Amino acid sequence: MRWTVDLPDLAATQALAELLEPLGTVGDVITLEGDLGAGKTAFARAFIQARFGAIDVPSPTFNLVLTYGDGAGLIWHFDLYRLEDQDEVYELGFEEALDGALSLIEWPERLGSLLPVERLSLTFEMAADDRRSLIIDATERWARRLQPLAMARNWVKDRP
Template identity: 45%
Template sequence: MTPPAETALPDDAATARLGAAVGAALRAGEAVCLTGPLGAGKSTLARALVRSLTTPDEDVPSPTFTLVQFYEAADFPLAHFDLYRLSDPDEAYEIGLEDALVDGAAIIEWPQRLEGDLPADRLDIDIGFDETGEGRRARLTAHGAWEGRKLEF
């Protein structure tokens, strides 16, 4: 799959496969931005992405209250940001977003809180419910270094 693309995510296993594929393609200096309504699967995708770069049993709590969790992946540090509770875009940089991208990569849930000040090299993934309301779908849009990169899952 070459973004931009849309794909069905009929269950959590499909969401996890997408997360693992994104993890395999992610490089230092890049971000993955996850948008979608509460309960759509952003955290499921983020958890699978983190585990694909660390260990299959890595404890991956949601950073909703801590705002950011850090992981040591095999090739670079990985930061998982949840910006839902931020009231000002500058707060993301105060908690280390820019620093995380210097030598590592970032997963950013609720990137709309950055008000358009997004990393240039990023993959946007918008997850939502399908027309049945039971399954999910994801729309992937590549920016910068992600353009033309293939994902297989």
């Protein structure tokens, strides 16, 4: 299932992250795609803060991965921009994250064939006047969770 959502400003990006956060569970993968400055890290920061409160959420660009929380609420935030080989992701604890946490992955294309098929893909696109649009691609499991929200928010459903 695919929807397009208008994000007129940073507040809209943050609000969407806060709406999606309760839908995420252990084992989920949410990929964040788009150009530099498109809103990936802003979304991730708002998602993590929606779960854990007003904590500091820096960009993991230099660390490649940062973790938040503990137990069933654990979130791993990957920024794979500097990943040179997809197999390097195993050194970051990728398998552990997939099994026991929710994973937010910026620059998921760097994973190549290691990218999980079951995921929620969010693609941020820049538009005029600092506006952004978001393309939400949901696998069947995610589509079931998102459908009530999409209907309530009047998201534009794209044709396959």
